Amino acid sequence: MIHRRLFSRVLTMLLLLISFVANAQQQNTESGPVNELFRSNGKIYVIVGILVIIFIGIVLFLISLDRKISKLEDRDRNL
Template sequence: MKKTLSLIICLLISVSLFAQDNAAGEPEMADKLFADGRIYVVVAVVATIFAGIIVYLINLDSKISKLEKQIRK
């Protein structure tokens, strides 16, 4: 219960941070990157990192499964 409540509080705090306005009138970073054509590089890097994490987790899961099978024997 305590973990759930703290998770909800953290999510509500993060939502309020996203609601802040750009008061300076400057273009957002994503808009600038998109205008320069660099947004695709950013997306490719993030996708590569995400894919690496997924592959690592799948590999780790298979190793843990093998160890669990060895312990059960």
């Protein structure tokens, strides 16, 4: 049951992230010097990639933490 709730929460966050990224790409009206620098050199993709890697790492950490807690709860119930 905990796994289903965690999975649904992670899926919800992922869908919100996807919709946020889609909206951010549509509203491409800012033309500041920093934004132009990142876009011209392709560095914006590096930043997005790093953010995705961090997000995936946090999700994997939470999943492993949930599994460990579930094992401890099961062990505690059996005592």
